[in-house]
Amino acid sequence: MSKIKTIKSNDSWIIINDKDTDKIGSIVKTGENQYKIKFQGLNKFYTKSQLLKSFGKQLFSKRLQKQSKTTTFKILCDYPTDVDHYNGMYDVKRQVPVYTKDKKSKSYYCAGHYLIKLNKGWSEMFCPKAITIQKYKFYGPFVTSQKLKAFSKKFLTK
Numbered sequence: 556m557s558k559i560k561t562i563k564s565n566d567s568w569i570i571i572n573d574k575d576t577d578k579i580g581s582i583v584k585t586g587e588n589q590y591k592i593k594f595q596g597l598n599k600f601y602t603k604s605q606l607l608k609s610f611g612k613q614l615f616s617k618r619l620q621k622q623s624k625t626t627t628f629k630i631l632c633d634y635p636t637d638v639d640h641y642n643g644m645y646d647v648k649r650q651v652p653v654y655t656k657d658k659k660s661k662s663y664y665c666a667g668h669y670l671i672k673l674n675k676g677w678s679e680m681f682c683p684k685a686i687t688i689q690k691y692k693f694y695g696p697f698v699t700s701q702k703l704k705a706f707s708k709k710f711l712t713k
Contacts (some may be wrong), residue, residue: 565615570594578681582606582614634667634696636682646685651696653685667696668703670711677711679703 559568559582570580580594590601606614628635631643632652640654642663652666663685670677672692679700680687688695694710697703 559610559614561614568614578679582610631666634698636664636666640664640666649688651685651688665696667698668700669693669695669697670703670707677707679707 558571558573560571561568566584568582569578570582571578580592583591585591585600588602590603590606592599592601592606601609628637629639630636631640631654632645634652636654638656641656641658641660643652643654643666645651646653646665653663654666655661655663664682665685665688666682669680669683669688670693671680671683671687672678681700687693694706695703697706
């Protein structure tokens with residue numbers, strides 16, 4: 556099961572897993588009545604009516620438009636996070652901004668977008684746990700996913 560979060564109302568959304576931990580797809584408005592969907596390795600273009608049939612009216616509901624204001628990105632050392640961050644600092648050794656999600660938390664996360672080499676290959680992650688980049692080879696942080704994808708195409712082509 557997956558959830559859809561509004562990034563920019565009536566314009567762009569991300570599809571995340573049911574635990575709100577990983578981005579698994581995206582929907583972006585590309586034209587007046589055209590939307591590009593990236594999901595499970597597929598890239599498809601839909602009209603608004605096709606989008607409504609596939610994902611329902613909740614994409615364009617006023618309730619989600621108000622919610623999108625609460626999902627705006629927060630900035631830490633010029634890199635985006637999706638939550639209010641606490642204990643923000645810059646990890647000089649790894650050259651990444653890190654933060655906690657609560658004042659008393661001991662779990663640190665890295666702000667920005669990253670490419671991380673897991674067992675299956677390179678994976679894109681947004682704000683991964685700091686322990687993940689300690690364990691695996693990574694590139695980042697990147698300010699946007701577009702910059703991450705451009706880097707990936709240029710330097711990680713097979």
